[in-house]
Amino acid sequence: MSDIALPPKRREIDVSGLPSFAFGNRDPLWWGVWLLIAIEGTMFALLVASYFYLRASESEWPPTGAAQPPLWITFATVIALLATIPPSYYAFRKALDGRLRAVQIGLLLTTILNGVAVVTRAYELGMIGYNWNSHAYGSLVWGIYFVHTLHLVSGLCENIVITALLFIGPVEKKHMVDVRLGTIYWWFVVVSWVILWAIVFGDSTFLRNSFVA
Amino acid sequence: MIPLLAATYQSALHPAGKYAAEIKWLLTVFTIVASVVFVLTFGFFVVSLIRGRRNRMPDATDETARRSAKWVGGALGVTIVALFILLFASVVTGRALSHIYEPTERHVSVIGHQWWWEVSYDGPQADQIVLTANELHLPVGERVIVHLTSRDVIHSLWIPNLNGKRDLIPGKESTIAFQADKPGIYRAQCAEFCGMQHAMMGLVVVAEPKEKFDGWLAAQRMPSRSPVSIDEQKGQQIFMNTSCAMCHSIKGTSAGARTGPDLTHIGSRRTLAAGVISNTRGNLAGWVADAGGIKPGVLMPPNSLTPDELNALVVYLESLK
Amino acid sequence: MTDELLHAELSRTWHKPTGLWGWLTDNHHTTIGLRFIITAFFFFALGGVEALLMRTQLAKPGNTFIGPDLYNQLFTTHGSTMMFLFAVPVMEGIGLYFVPLMIGTRQMAFPRLNVFAYFSYLTGGLLLYWALFSNFGPDTGWFAYVPLSGPEYAPGKRVDVWAQMITFTEMSALAGAVNMIATIFKNRAPGMSLNRMPIFVWGQLVTAFMIIFAMPSVMVASSMLAADRLVATHYFNVAEGGDAILWQHLFWFFGHPEVYIIFIPGTAMLTTIIVTYAKRPVFGYTGMVLALIATGFVGFGVWVHHMFATGLPQIGASFFTASSILITIPTAFQIFAWITTLWHGKISFKPPVGYVFGFMFIFIMGGLTGVMLASVPIDLQVHDTFFVVAHLHYVLIGGAIFPLLGALYMWYPKFTGRLQNDALGWTSFALLFIGFNVTFFPMHLLGLLGMPRRVYTYLDTLGWGGMNFVATIGAYVMGLGVLLYVSNALLSLASGRVAGNNPWGAATLEWATASPPPPYNFLYLPTVRDRYPLWTNAPDQPVVVGVPSDKREILVTKLMDAEPDHLYETPQPSISPFLVSLGSAIGIITAIFTPWGVPLGFVLVALAMVAWFWPKPPHKELLEEQP
Ligand code: HEA
Ligand code: HEA
Ligand code: CUA
Numbered sequence A: 001m002s003d004i005a006l007p008p009k010r011r012e013i014d015v016s017g018l019p020s021f022a023f024g025n026r027d028p029l030w031w032g033v034w035l036l037i038a039i040e041g042t043m044f045a046l047l048v049a050s051y052f053y054l055r056a057s058e059s060e061w062p063p064t065g066a067a068q069p070p071l072w073i074t075f076a077t078v079i080a081l082l083a084t085i086p087p088s089y090y091a092f093r094k095a096l097d098g099r100l101r102a103v104q105i106g107l108l109l110t111t112i113l114n115g116v117a118v119v120t121r122a123y124e125l126g127m128i129g130y131n132w133n134s135h136a137y138g139s140l141v142w143g144i145y146f147v148h149t150l151h152l153v154s155g156l157c158e159n160i161v162i163t164a165l166l167f168i169g170p171v172e173k174k175h176m177v178d179v180r181l182g183t184i185y186w187w188f189v190v191v192s193w194v195i196l197w198a199i200v201f202g203d204s205t206f207l208r209n210s211f212v213a
Numbered sequence B: 001m002i003p004l005l006a007a008t009y010q011s012a013l014h015p016a017g018k019y020a021a022e023i024k025w026l027l028t029v030f031t032i033v034a035s036v037v038f039v040l041t042f043g044f045f046v047v048s049l050i051r052g053r054r055n056r057m058p059d060a061t062d063e064t065a066r067r068s069a070k071w072v073g074g075a076l077g078v079t080i081v082a083l084f085i086l087l088f089a090s091v092v093t094g095r096a097l098s099h100i101y102e103p104t105e106r107h108v109s110v111i112g113h114q115w116w117w118e119v120s121y122d123g124p125q126a127d128q129i130v131l132t133a134n135e136l137h138l139p140v141g142e143r144v145i146v147h148l149t150s151r152d153v154i155h156s157l158w159i160p161n162l163n164g165k166r167d168l169i170p171g172k173e174s175t176i177a178f179q180a181d182k183p184g185i186y187r188a189q190c191a192e193f194c195g196m197q198h199a200m201m202g203l204v205v206v207a208e209p210k211e212k213f214d215g216w217l218a219a220q221r222m223p224s225r226s227p228v229s230i231d232e233q234k235g236q237q238i239f240m241n242t243s244c245a246m247c248h249s250i251k252g253t254s255a256g257a258r259t260g261p262d263l264t265h266i267g268s269r270r271t272l273a274a275g276v277i278s279n280t281r282g283n284l285a286g287w288v289a290d291a292g293g294i295k296p297g298v299l300m301p302p303n304s305l306t307p308d309e310l311n312a313l314v315v316y317l318e319s320l321k
Numbered sequence C: 001m002t003d004e005l006l007h008a009e010l011s012r013t014w015h016k017p018t019g020l021w022g023w024l025t026d027n028h029h030t031t032i033g034l035r036f037i038i039t040a041f042f043f044f045a046l047g048g049v050e051a052l053l054m055r056t057q058l059a060k061p062g063n064t065f066i067g068p069d070l071y072n073q074l075f076t077t078h079g080s081t082m083m084f085l086f087a088v089p090v091m092e093g094i095g096l097y098f099v100p101l102m103i104g105t106r107q108m109a110f111p112r113l114n115v116f117a118y119f120s121y122l123t124g125g126l127l128l129y130w131a132l133f134s135n136f137g138p139d140t141g142w143f144a145y146v147p148l149s150g151p152e153y154a155p156g157k158r159v160d161v162w163a164q165m166i167t168f169t170e171m172s173a174l175a176g177a178v179n180m181i182a183t184i185f186k187n188r189a190p191g192m193s194l195n196r197m198p199i200f201v202w203g204q205l206v207t208a209f210m211i212i213f214a215m216p217s218v219m220v221a222s223s224m225l226a227a228d229r230l231v232a233t234h235y236f237n238v239a240e241g242g243d244a245i246l247w248q249h250l251f252w253f254f255g256h257p258e259v260y261i262i263f264i265p266g267t268a269m270l271t272t273i274i275v276t277y278a279k280r281p282v283f284g285y286t287g288m289v290l291a292l293i294a295t296g297f298v299g300f301g302v303w304v305h306h307m308f309a310t311g312l313p314q315i316g317a318s319f320f321t322a323s324s325i326l327i328t329i330p331t332a333f334q335i336f337a338w339i340t341t342l343w344h345g346k347i348s349f350k351p352p353v354g355y356v357f358g359f360m361f362i363f364i365m366g367g368l369t370g371v372m373l374a375s376v377p378i379d380l381q382v383h384d385t386f387f388v389v390a391h392l393h394y395v396l397i398g399g400a401i402f403p404l405l406g407a408l409y410m411w412y413p414k415f416t417g418r419l420q421n422d423a424l425g426w427t428s429f430a431l432l433f434i435g436f437n438v439t440f441f442p443m444h445l446l447g448l449l450g451m452p453r454r455v456y457t458y459l460d461t462l463g464w465g466g467m468n469f470v471a472t473i474g475a476y477v478m479g480l481g482v483l484l485y486v487s488n489a490l491l492s493l494a495s496g497r498v499a500g501n502n503p504w505g506a507a508t509l510e511w512a513t514a515s516p517p518p519p520y521n522f523l524y525l526p527t528v529r530d531r532y533p534l535w536t537n538a539p540d541q542p543v544v545v546g547v548p549s550d551k552r553e554i555l556v557t558k559l560m561d562a563e564p565d566h567l568y569e570t571p572q573p574s575i576s577p578f579l580v581s582l583g584s585a586i587g588i589i590t591a592i593f594t595p596w597g598v599p600l601g602f603v604l605v606a607l608a609m610v611a612w613f614w615p616k617p618p619h620k621e622l623l624e625e626q627p
C-alpha cells in the first residue's frame, strides 16, 4: 500500500551511495555547535554590556579596596588556555584524515592543559580579594568568572570523555567529526576567556578610574 | 449602581494644563491618522474578500503581479508618508514638552513609598521646608518642577490631567514639570506596579489660584497646632507614647520619624491613606484602629487602643489643621 | 522493494513506542510537536481561567471577590503563562510538527534534543503552577521589575520560582531553536532551495534566530536576579553600585523580540491560510521573506520603548520612536501582500478565513495603537495603563492567537484524519471575535480615562465600573468561544468526516502524505521544483530512493540549494534526554533553596550527558586505525 498517490511512472533519485557523515557545515551537528556558541557568546556579550552599564554610573571603578588577584596567576590560566591551541589544532587537522594516533596525542595534550587551566583557575578564584557580595563590581567579576569556569569545567569533562572514547574504542569514522566539533567548542571557551580576561583586567590595570561618572 | 461615565479629574482626555493639552492634541492627530489608515486598509481587505469570493479562478499571472506591485508600492509609499507625519508630529510635541524643564522658581519634591507619597516644598530656611503627604498643591498658571525619587521600589507619578508620567526610581533623581491652567482638584495614581497596594496609591492634586496657594503654603509651614482640649492633650500623649511616634512626624512635637507620612497638618488634608478614603472622623478612627482592614498589606500596624484612647487620638489628629 | 514491503519495514523502523516508557522516550517530531501543542493549550486554559478570575474581580469597583495578594499572583501567572507557557511553546510545537513535513523529511536534526526541550518546558510549567496552587505564586508581574522582585521587597520563594520557570522555558526554547535551524538548513527535500521554502518555514527560521539572540538576555537577567536573591550579589542593588534600570534593559532586550517571536510565526501561519484558501501563490514571496527578516532585525532595536517613563535623553527616546515606527513598514508590506493575494484569489470560505478576517480587524487596530505608544509624549500618558493592556491583547490575540486558531482548524485534518464541523467552527469564531472586541476595546478608553494596569480594584468614584463590567462580559463570551472551539475539535475526533490526504487542495508537502502522517512521514522522500509542489510538480516528479529503511536514516542536503549530500542516522527512542532534563530539573529546583543546586545539577546533567552521547553498539563504519 502507499500513502502517496504515486504517478504510474516515476523518476527516481538514488541516494544509496551517499556517505554517512560529513565534515564542516555540511554536517547538521556543526550548525548545532555554532548555534550553541552564538547563544553563549551572546550571554557573555550581555555580561560585558552589563559590566559597562554599571561602570558608567560609578565614580570609582574598581571600587577602592577591591584587590584583584595577582596578574601572574591570571596570566597562568590564559597561557595554559592558549597552549591548548596547537595540540587541539593538530587533532583538528588530523581528524580530517582519520589519523587516530595523532588525534589521541593532540587531545590528550589538550585535556591535560585544560586540567592545568582548571587548577590555575581555582587558585585565581582563591586570590580574588573581594567577594561577589562585596559590591556590584565584585558581583560582575565573580559572575563572569562563574560562567566561564562552568564552561572550563564542562570543557574538561567533554575533553576527557572524547579522549577516553578514543582510547577505549571502538572508534567510528563519524567520531572524527565529533572530535572536530569538540575542538571548535573548546576554542570558543579559550577565545571567550582571552577576551573577558582582557576586558576585566585591562580595565582594572590600565583604565582604573578613567571614564567614570 | 455602577456609574457609566468616568470621572474627569483623573483623565488624560480632560487636560487642565498645557502639557496635557499638547499631548491630547498629539493623541488626536494620531487617532485621526490611525482611523483613516484603519478604514482604508480594512476597507481594501473587505473588498478583497468580496472579489476573491466572486473570482472564478485564482489569478497569479506575471501581468497581474506587475499591476499589483504598483498598488502595493503605492500603498507602502502612503504608509511611509503617514509614518513620517506621525514621527514629525511626535518629535515636535516632544521638543515642545522638553521646554518644561527650563529653570523655574518653584520646586517640589516627591518621594515614593510603599504605598504613599511624601511631598515637600522648599523653604528659605531648613525649618521652613513644608513636609506633607498624599496631597500636592500647585499654583495655577505657574510651572512647577517636581523632583522625584523613591525610598523603596519603583513608583510612577501620573497626573493625567496635567502631564504624562515619570518613574520614581530608588537611587536616582528625575524630574517632571506640571502646569495647571484650570483650578480644580485632580487625582493622580501610582502607575508602576509597586506591590500589594499599588492599586491604592493615590495622590490628590489641588490646583488653586496663587493667593490661595500661598496661604496654604504659609499655613503648612507652621508647626502643628498645640492641643487645647483635654481630649486633644490626651490624644497627643497617646500619640507620643505609643508606636505612632516611631513612624510619623508632627512638627513642633517630639515625633520626628519619617517612616510614615508627616501628620503635622493631617486635619487639613482631604483624604487619608493615599487618596483612598475621605478624611472624616469615622474613617480616621477606622484607619488608626486597623489600617490593614482598609488597605490590606499596608505597612502601618493595627493597634490595641481602647475606644476612649482611640477617640482622643482621633480628636487630636483632627485638630491638626 | 515493493511499496508494501517498504511500508512495512519503515513502519517497523520508525515505530513509535507506546505506554509510559514510550511517553518518556519517543522522539518522533510529530509526537513531540503534538505534545507541545496540547500541553500549551492546557496552560492556555489555565491562563484563561486566571483571566476570567481577574475580570470577575474587576467587574465592579471595590469588589472583594479576590484580594490584592491573590490578584497580583493571578496577573503575574496569567502574563507569564500566556507568554512563556502558551504562546512561545505552541508556535514551537506547530513548527516541530509541520516543518519536517513541509520540507519533506522524516525527522528533526536532533530528535533527542526535542525530548529534552519538551520535558524542560513541562517542568517549568508545573513548577509555576505548583507554586500558584500552594499560594506562593510569583506576584511581581511578567517582567518582575527590581527592586520589587529583589531580596528586600520580595522575601520568600515566589520570585525564585518565577526566575527558575524562566530558566526552564528558555532552555526549552533555545534547544528548540537550535534544532529548528539545523533542521531547516540541512534536512530539506532535494530541490527545495532556500528561496523555495514555504513562508511558514521561513517564519519558523527567523523566529528561531530571534530566540537564539534574545533569550540569552533574559537568562542573564533572571540568573542575576536569582543570584541577588540567593547569594546576595548586588547586580540590581543601588546601595552597592548596582542599578535597577539594568534589569529593565536586559529584560526588554529580550522582551520586545519575544513579542515578535510570537507574532512572526503567527503571520507565517496567516500566509499559509491565505494561500491555501485563496488557492494561489502568495503575492510578493521575496518581499514577504524580507519582511520577516527585517522584522527580526529591527525587533532588536526597539526595546527602550517599554522604558520611556524611566526618563531618557530626548535624542535617545526619539531614536527608539523612529525604530518602532520603522518596524511597521515590513508589517504593512505583509498586510498589503495578503490583501493582494486575496484580491486575485479564488477564496473558499472556510472558518480559517474567518480568522483571517479577525486578524485584519484586530491586529491592524492593535498595530496602530502600537504606533501611538511608540510616540514618547503619548506613551508617557498611557504607559502602564489599560491602554497598554488593550494594545498587547490586540496584537497578541489578533496577531498570533487568531492565526493560530485558524491554522489549527486548517491543519486539524492532518493531525487527526478528520474534518471539523464548519458550523461550529464559524460559531466559535464569531464568539471569539465579538467577545474579544467587547472585552478589550473599552480598555483603550479606560486607560485614557486614567485606569492604571495591575490594580486589584478601583474606587467607584472614578467611574470605571461600567466599561469594566462590559469587558468582563466580553471575557466570558470569549471563554464560551474557547470552549466551543475545543469541543468542536474533540467531537470531530470521532465524528468528523474523513478528510483524506489533502482536503483543501493545498500546495505544501505536508499534504502529500496520509492524514495523520505515518511515523516515517513519506514512503519516498519527495523532491520539489518550486514553491508549491502539490500544485506544480511535474507528473513524473522524481522521488528519492535508496535511503536505508532498516535504520532511522534521513537525507541531509546542502544549505542553499538542497542537493543531496549525505545520509544521517537519527537516534532510536532513548531515555537519556529525559534523564538529562530530570537532572537539570533537580538542580534548578534545588537552586531555588540553596546555591548547591547548581553543582548538583551540573554533576547530574554531566552524568546523564555521558550516557546520552557514549556510542552504543551496533557501531557504524569503524575507522581503519583502532586503539
Ligand atoms: C504580538 C505581539 C506584539 C506586536 C506585533 C506588537 C507590535 C508593536 N508594538 Fe507592542 N507590545 C506587545 C506586543 C506586541 N506589540 C506587548 C505584549 C506589550 C506590553 C508588554 C507589557 O508591558 O506587558 C507591548 C507594548 C508596546 C509598547 C510599550 C508600551 C508601554 O508599556 O508604554 C510600545 C511602545 O512603543 C509598543 C509598540 C509597538 C509597535 C510600534 C508595534 C508595531 O510592530 C505594529 C506594526 C503594525 C501596524 C502599524 C499595523 C499595520 C500597518 C498598516 C495598516 C500600515 C499603515 C500604518 C500606518 C501608516 C501607521 N508595544
Ligand atoms: C498570548 C497572550 C495572552 C492571551 C491569549 C491573553 C488572554 C486574555 N487576557 Fe491577558 N495578558 C497577557 C497576555 C495574554 N492574555 C499579558 C502578557 C498580560 C500582562 C501581565 C502583567 O501585567 O504582568 C496580560 C494581562 C491581562 C490583564 C490585565 C491585568 C492587570 O493589569 O491588572 C487582563 C485584564 O482584563 C487580561 C485579560 C485577558 C483575557 C480576558 C483574556 C482572554 O482572551 C482569555 C480567553 C480564554 C479563556 C477565557 C479560557 C477559556 C477556557 C476555559 C473556560 C476552560 C476550558 C477548559 C478546558 C478546555 C479543559 N490579561
Ligand atoms: Cu506605587 Cu504603584
Ligand SMILES: [Cu+2]
Pocket (backbone or CB within 6 Å): C255, C256, C259, C302, C303, C305, C306
Ligand atoms: Cu516592544
